Each structure stands twice: as C-alpha cells, then as structure tokens.
Amino acid sequence: MLKQSSLLKFSPILLAVAFTVALGTQSALATKLTGAPLPYERETKEFNDSNAVAIPPSGSRFQRRLDYREEEKLKKQQEAEAAKKAEIDKLRAIEEQKKAAAQQVENAKQFIQTAIDANNSAVAFGKQGRWNEAIVAHEKAVQYDPSNKQFKINLSAARTAYGQQRLAAHDYAGAAHLFRQALAAASDNAMAAKHLSEALKKQGIDPGSVDQRLELAEKLMGSGDLVGASIEIQQCMALEQSARVYQKMGDLCVRYGQVTNAMAYYRQAIVKDADYGPAHRQLAFLQMSKNDFTAAAASLRKAIICDSKDVAAGQALVELWRKQVAQNPLLAENHLGLAGAMQLTGDFVGAEGEYRRLEALDPRNPGLESGRASLKRAYQHAIAEKHRMAAETLFSQGLRREALGEINQAVMMEDKNPKYLYLMAECLEGIGNYAAAHAAYLKVVIIDPTKVEAAERAKEMQKNMGMSGAQVAQMSGQIANQITAQPAQQQPMQQAPQQMQPAQQQLQQQQFAAQPPGSFRVAQPEEQVQQQMQQHDPSRKSMYEGGSQRPAFNPQAMNFRTHDESQQAQAQMEQEMQQQARQQAMQAQQAQAQQQAAQSAAQANGAPVSTNDALSQVSVLESQRDYQGAATLLRQMCDADVQNPELHHRLATNLLNLGQVVEAIPEFRIASALKPAMKAYSDDLARAMAIHKRSLMSDKSDSSVSGSK
Template identity: 55%
Template sequence: MYCTSPDFQAKMTNVHKFIYTLAVAMSIQLGLATEQAFATKLNAAPLPHERDSKDFSNGEETVIPPSATRFKRRPDAREVEKQQKADELEAQKNAALAKKQQLDAEAKAQQQQIEAYNKQAQIAIEANNSAVALGKQGRWMEAIAAHEKAVQYDPKNKQFRVNLSAARTAFGQQRMAQKDYAGAASMFRKALSAAPDNGLAGKMLVECMKKSGLDATNADVRIQVGDQLAGANDFEGAAIEYQAAMQIEPSGKTYVKMGDMAYRYGQITTATNWYRQAIIKDPNCGAAHRQLGFLALAQRDNTSAAASLRKAVILDPKDVAAGQQLVEIWRKQVATNPLLAENHLGLAGALQLTGDFVGAESSYRKLEALDPKNPGLEAGRASLSRAYQHAKAEKHKLASTTLYNQGLRREALAEINQAVMLEPRNAEYQFLLGECLEANGDYQNAHQAYLTCVLIDPENNKEAAARMKAMQNQSGMTAQQSQNAISQVTNRLTGANSQHSPLATPQAQAMPVQTQQTAPAALAQGMPTDNSGVRKNMFEGGSGSPTLPQTMNFRTHDESEAAQSGTAVAAAPGITAPQTTAPAANDNLAKVSACEAQKDYAGAVTILRQLLSDNLQNPDIHHRLAVNLMSAGEISEAISEFRIASALNPKQKAYAEDLARAMSIHKRSMTSDGAGAPQ
C-alpha cells in the first residue's frame, strides 16, 4: 500500500531538487579540473619517480633496455625479407671466398707436385747416369744399386727398368763365369723381374739351371725351385719360376701357384680368378679348392668355405690344413647352436673325412640323441663302418709295401692278402697282390690278380695289363682257357654266384689257368674307372642323392647300334660270341622293356641280374644293366657293368662312350654335393 498524501509528495520534490543541484555543481567542478590538466606545460617539473632524471632537450638518444618479458614481438614480412637478402648476400660472399681459396690451394698443391716430380726425375736421371758410368767401369754392384735408385725415384720410366735389367744380367754373367750358379740364377731372375722381355736373361737362366743339374724344361722342376725360393722369402724369384712353369705346362698346379703369389701381394680378386682357372683346368685339383675355401673363410662366407674345403679333403685326404679348417668350421657351428641336428651331422662328416673316426662316432651319437630319425644318420654310420674297414686295409697295404721293399716276399704276401679280403674290388690292392704272387713264383694266381686289376680299372692299370700279357706270351693259353679265366673273374666281380665263389684272393681260391699269346684288346685300352667298386655316399665324397643330371644320354639295349642295324655284335679276339637268349630270356627282356617304359628302373635291374646269372658273357645284358643302374642312381655299380661290357666287346664304341659319360658324371658327383652347409 503506497502513501500518496500531499505532504509526502512535497517532501520528495524538494529532495529531488537538492540532488539535481548537487550533481550540476560536481559536473562543473570536474570540467574545470580537466581543462587545467590539459593546460599543463611539457617543461614542467616531473612528477616524483625512482629513476634518474632525463633532460629531453639535449637531443641525445635513449636506448630502452629490452623488456624482461618472455613474449617478444614477432617481426613483420618486410623485416624477414630484408634479413633473408642480407643472409644470402653474405653466403655468396663466403662461397666465392672459399672457392677462391680452394682454387689457390689446388694450384699450389699442383705446383708443389710438379716441383717434387721434377726433383725426383732429376735425381733419377742423375742416378741412372751414374749407374751407366759405373757399369762401364765393371763396378756392377754399385751400378745395380744406382739403377735401383733410379727406378725407385721414377718407376714409370721404362728405360730405367731396361737399364737395371741389363746391369743385373751382366752381373749374372760375371758370376756364372765364376761358377757361382746360384748367385747367377738369382741375378737372372731379378733381371727378368725388372724387364720380363729380357730374352738374354731368360736364356742364361736356363743355361745356369742346366749347369746346376736342373731340368729347366720340366714344369715340375720349375715349380719346385719356385717353392724353395718362396720358402726363402724370395717371392720375386718364385714368381719368375712359376711364370716359366706356366709357359711350359699350364696345369692346374701352376695356376694355383700363380694364385698363391697374387694372394701374397694382397690381390684377392686376381688370386680367386687363378684358383678358378685351376679348377677349370683340373677339376680334381684339391689345392685350388682349399685356397678358395680359405678366401671364402676370410670373407666370413662359412657356407662356401665349408663346401670348398670339403672338396679339397675328398680330393686330397692328406691335406691337413684343409681338414683342420673344415673341422674347425663345424665345431664353431655346433658351439653356436648345439641343439641343431644338422650341425652334428656336418661335424661327423668332417671328422670322418679327416680320419677322426672316434670323434665322428661321438657326433653320430649326439645326432641320434637329438634326432633319431634323421635321414643322414644311417648312411653316415654305414660310411663310417666302411671307412674303418678301409683304414684297416690301408694299414695292411702299407705293411705289405714295407715288407716287400725289405725283401720279405712271403710276409708281404700275407699282409696284402688281408687287405684284398677287406676290399676285394680295390685295383691297387689287386696289383700289389699280383706283384707279391709273382715274386713268390705263383704265376697262375698272379695272372688272375693282374686280370682282376685290369677289369676293375683298365685306364690306370696298364702296367698290370702289360705284365699279364707277358705271362700269356711266356706260356701258351688257348682261347677257351682265356675265356674261362675272364668268365670266372667277371663272375666274381659282378657277384652273380657269390654264394659259391666269393671274391677272395687267388691264393685262397686257386684255379688252373694257363696263358695265351694275346689278351683281349679291351684289357689294354684306357677306360675311366672307380677302384673301390662301391657307391660312395655324401660322407665319403659321393653324391647323397640317387638322382642323376638331366643331361645324361645313355643308350638302352634297344637303342644300341647293333639293335638299329640288326647285325650281331662281334666278339673280341679270344672271346666267344655272346650267348643266345632262350625264349624265357626273351620274355624277361620284354618285362625289362615294360619296366623301363614305366621308369621302374629298380625292377628292371632285378630282372637283368637274374638274366645275367645265365648270360655272364653277354655284353648286351651287361650294358643294359649298366644303363638301368645309372637311371636308378647306382653310378659305381653301373660303371663296373659298363667296364665289363666294354671288355667283353671292345669293338662296340657305344659301350666305351657310355662308360666315359658315366665316369664324367661320377667325377662331378664326387665334388659337387655336400653334407649340409654351415649358416
């Protein structure tokens, strides 16, 4: 409820008037105060402050210190552009100055090089002139020293090298006149080293070696001399001898020696090329494989190193350095990963190749503990057993050789009999057996041993063939007797009637054989062979795989030249013609053809072996059996059958060609496959 009396309204009106009047008065007062502030002069006394007084009338610039705040003013685009131009200009000036300094330095260095070269050239010229003067006076040692100084200061000057070579040649001739052949030969080699085209030095070196009792035209002699010089740290002379051997006979051995010299001088690529050329020249050069293995090992390529060293040990079991390094590689692999079965398998193979049979057996036991079903375990232990047997046979052979040289013929015969019983298909043992039998007067059994030796390895046993022929010429032998002897030996080699006539020594199984005037032509022909007659696996240097290269091209029985022409195969002189096949045999041959069509080579081999028991002198069956054995991967047995076929019918060229192919494949397989490779 509001009060609306007239007194109250009058009072409120008076209050409003008073407030209005007060507000107007205060506004006027504030306006007057503002006008007074704007009218204050600039040169008035400053207000009180804490800093020093400043006189603004003296015109001095005052530097305002930077603000203590961390927030800085951002430069605008014009300032940024100006700064960039200034920086670019400064960079250009610095680059131009640096380039000028570099050009000046290069010019100065080039000038210094020219001055140094001119100085060295002048020294070389003076030394050469001095050497020529000394040479005219016969002071050859001083002349050679001066010539060497000239070559040292200017090695690119060919004339200086020619002068040095001539001085050394003259000094060598002087020594040769004094019968100092060793010193003269050394001077001639140094002369050739300075100038390889010095024909006089080469001629005098040959003459000097002849007077020293050495055959300078024999590559082996030059290599032997080079080895002696290398052993005396005369690598310069050794290189000359190796080069001479290379010119006489560029064999794998000489290539290895050239590679060794390149390796000594640190030319790794050149050395590798020499070793590879040695392998191309002679795939059986174990030294080349060994050196390639060492080079690969230096480059930390353990896989290639192990493969090359393994080939080296297979080709040369007496290579101790290669064998030790191969074992060391596998020992490191086993130490790195002892739970990997393949490492123990590789170590076992390496130990077996180096003759450590006890260590190999220990590795096989560890492999069996890790992986009893490892596919390489059974084959490895089988090969180890054969290696034990071969080592035992080698001891008997060594004993027999020693006793034979001492004149103890009977004792030698007893020892070699033991070796032959352990390895009856070893041609070397058979030859030694023949020698011992012949020395003891047992010519019949000696003839049989020589015949066995020739049938096993015709190419490397020409001496056995010659001795057998001599025995045949001394006492007449009919064609039938010769045929019986060949049949009996062939029967034992093929193992067709092993239960009745095991392959034993002729002494233990004598047969009444006489000699004839002529032997089969195939017995004297050179044919590749494998002495052992036993297929080698990957632990013994053979192929670990039954498969054959796809490039193999062997004729089957039906593809032979005789089958194509429809003519009968002629028999060798003194050997009866092949036996005719009965109807049952024809049925079996048809089964063989069916197996071959289905690529069942194992079945074909089984049937042909049965046929062979009744047709031992049929070369066609031997050849066909060999072809199927090759297809089945039994290379060594196939080679034996190819040999027998060639011996029974030497006029059949297809047999000899297939034998050569089989031997080539067998040789490649010995050096190609490996028992695993280290990582």
C-alpha cells in the same frame, strides 16, 4: 665602557646561536623533498660521440617481433651475402687448384729431370764397370719415372751384366739372384733367362725340372725373397701349366695380400686337376677368412677325400664343425657334420660318439642310417689300407708270400679295388703262380681300363705261358661275369641250437680265418673279442636295436657299434661273402689245376717236389679255406725239414684257423724257439695262449651257469 663590556659579555652566546643556525640550515637542505635532484651521468655524457650505442625509440627492454616483410628482406639479404661468399670461395679454390696444378707440373718436370740425371749417371757408372753404383742409380731412375720402359730395360741390363760378372767369379747363388731381379725388371730379357738356367745348373738344379724349381721357389718364399719366388714360379708355368704350379702362384698372391687373385689361381688349379687336394685346402682357408663357412667345409671335405693324409685340412674341418656344435648343440645336423668330419680324418671312435648324440636328438634323422653305413665302410677300408701297407713293406723286403697273405686280406674286404688287385697280382707273380697273376692283371684292367701297366704285364705273361687268343677271351669273359654278376636274394636261414658250433670255437676261427698264414697280426683285446661274440650271436641285441643291453664304451678297445646287426644286414653280408668265396674259388681252381699239372709232370719225370711248389699248394689250399688239407701238407713238410721255423709257424696258424688251439700252441713254441729274434712268432704264441685261457674261462662260466640252473 659599558657598551664594550656588554658586548664582550654576550659574544659567546651570539657565536653559539650563529653556529646552531648554520647547522640547522644544512640539515634542512639534505632532507627537503621539494629540492632539486642530484646530478647523474646523462648530464655529463657526450651524445655527439660516433661510437655511442643508439637508444631504441621504444621505452621497453624487450625487442619487437619482426613482421613477414622484414623477415623476407632479412632472408634475401642473407642469401645475397651467402652467394657472394660462395663466389669468392669458388674463385679462391680455382686459383688454388691452378697453383697446385702448376706445382704438380713443376714437380713432374723435376722428377723427370731427376730420373734422367740418375739414368745418365748410371750409364756412366756402367761404362766404368761400377755395377753396384749403376744399379742403385738405375733403380732411382725407375723410382722417379716408373712409366719409362727404357729405364726398366737399362736396369735389367745392368743387373744382367753384374750377374755375368758374379757368374764368372763362381758366385752362382748371387748371380742367380741378380738374373731373377733382371727378369723382374724386364720379363722379356732372354739373356737373363739363359744365364739364370746356367747358374742353376752350376748349383746342381735342373732348370727343366718343375719339381726342383718349385722346391727352390718354396725356399725363396720362406726366406722372404718374394720377387725371386715369383720369377721361379713364372718359369715353372712356362714349362708346365699344372695344378701344383697354379697353387704355388696362389700361395704367392696370399703372401702379397692379393686374396682375390689367390682364389682365382686356386680355382684354376682345380680346373686343371679336380683331385688336387692342396688347392681345395688353400681355397677353403681363404673362404674361411671371408666367413663363407659353407663353401669352406665343402672345400675341406674335397681336400681330405683327395688326400687322406692332409692333416691341416682335417684339423680345420673338425674345428669348423666343433664351433658349429658349440654354437647350437641341439641341432642334429651339426652333430651329423661333425661325425662326417671325424670319419674323414680317421677318428672312428669320435664319429660313433657323434652318431650316438645324433640318435639321442633325432632318432629318425635320415642321415643317421647312411652315416653309420658309411662309417662301417670307412672302418673296413682303414683296416684294408693297413693290410695293403704291410703287404707293400713285405714285398719291398722280398717277402712275397707274406705280402700275398696281407694283400689277400685287403682284397677280401674290397675285391674291386684295382690297387689291391694289382699288388696281389705282383705277389702271385713273385711266388711263381703265373696263372692266378695273369687272371688278377686281367681283372685290374677290366675294373680300371686306365691301368696300362697291368695290361702290359698280362700281355707279357700271355706270351710266356703260350696262351691263345680264344683262351684269353674266355678268361676275360669269365672275369667280367664274376665282376658284374649280382647274387640272388636269399632268405636268411635259422639254424637249430644243436646244429650250431660253440661260440668259442667260432670266435677262434673268425680271428684267424680272415688272415692267411705268414702274416704278422696283433693280438685283439678282450673287450673286442666279447664284442665279436655279441655280433656273432643274433639273439643278443644292443640298445640301438630295441634290446636292453647297453654296450660298454672302452676307447682303448674301440668297443663301439659300426654297422647294422639286423637280420637283413646279416643276410646281405652273408651274400657278399658267398659271392667273394665263389670268385676266389674259381680263381683258385684254375691255379690249382695248373699246379697239379706241373706236379704230375714233375713226378712223371721222377723229379722231387720242391719246397716252393709245396708252399704254392699250401697257398692254394688256404685260398680255398681248406685249412685241414693245408695243415696235413705242412705236417709232412715239417717232418722233412724240422729246423724250418716258418713251416712250424704256418702250421700253427692253420691249426688256429681250424680251432685247434691246443695243437697250435706247441708249433708256435717250436717256431719261437728256432727263431727267437722274430718278434711275430712270440706275439702269435702269446695271443694263442691268451685265446686258450679265455676259452677255458668261458667254459668254466658256462658250466657254472648250467649247474646253477
């Protein structure tokens, strides 16, 4: 009893001790340094696995560098692999090429078969008269087999047959279009060419006229039918291989985008006719598209010289030089080129402005003096051209004498221009002055031997006047000597102030001396009159000649210097004027002698002198600049025929040439009152009154200046 109770008494203590011992033993196992290591993955990994990564024998994580033997071995290995791969690729490419060639042959066979089928179906359609379907099928055959000439012949035949059908139905435009398409398919289709000419005749077009067919080609080109335009131009080339035909062919090549062929055609046109301006212009445009501006400028200049009315070429040339000036405004040659371009296009004010800029940049530029001399000649030629156009207009309206007055001014400016001389000869022949007309015709032939019309007219007039061969030879020799004679060099003479005529009266004479009576003139602005007075007085120098006076620039009055005003230039101009005066005097003497002989014969027969004969005498006196004698004869005619406005107007003009403005104004008023509808009479009256007013104001200013002195 005692043992059991004692065990029960110590049992909780024993349990506590046992639990404590157990905990202490576990803690000692976790922290013991000499204990066995914990298990890791290597013990559980299966090393017999074939996919396992081999562990390098070296314990370092860095790879060892290969030596040269290993590198050579690796390189040979790579080269072998690359060669093997290249061989495989080559074999594969050859195989693919063989497959592609086989496919191409198969496609070609299919295309040829398709073309044959289309051609067969087209023939079947044609036998049934279904030409639209036949043409479509033939076009398909040509499209699938373009090298087959027979297919093209069949297409051309189908279009020709359909065109004949449309021609029979009076559809001439549609028939002509089909015939052109037939010629485009086969150019040797003579039947299509024949029916095309027939269709054009039905439309009112002459198939043998190059002008009409070129115009038709231009219309077709404008409508987008380039094939039809090409056929028309080819037909024109078969009729006439001229410059304009080659130029049109070049234009067609431009539309197709064939620039090289177009330039070749333009050059061929220039070879045919070097003076054909459109070919030069079109060639210049292509040269500009290739940035060859030097050649383009030369071609544009030639185009404008050949045709001064070519606005497109003129604008292109000026714009080209403007760009050059904008790129380098300090280069004198650019301003010289721009001045020449403006001169060619008729912009004389702009040309003079560029010459001024050139002078400011380079006063000793070698092209400055020659450029200004050329500008002077161009300005003078422009004035002469205006007189020539006025003369042609008057001559076409039957106003022979007025036309003679205008063309006479042009001849005075350019006495060796065959065009002006021929028109003057026609005017002289129109008023009955056959001797002077015959001399003018001979002069035209001597200057330009190619003027066959002038030679024919001179020959006919020789027969009518009964001139002998010796007389004709003598007259021809005199005219040739006048043309080839050179005036002797003379020193300019200085006139004393007391011997000089007043500047106002000289100015009035210069304004009308160069314009014979009967011509329609335009009033000069006041600035231009002042400029003429300055040019007349050699003591007044401009800024270009070392003077201090700066010329005022007025674009409306065109107040700019166009020529050299030095004494040497004035002496040369005086010599030229004297030479012209001598030539005209010799011609006028011959005409006057014949007129006097005719007048004396008429007086001997007792016949009165007609008005036409008297006006012819007036024209002779005016050509000799004997305005006093012409005015005296006109006064007598006015007394005999008071109601004739033309006589009063002509008398007033001669009085103005003499400087008698006060006496001329009443005659202008009478002419204007007798014929108010003639605007020229009222304009001349207003101009005469303006000149008289300016002369009065100038006299007042001179008197005030002398009084102040």
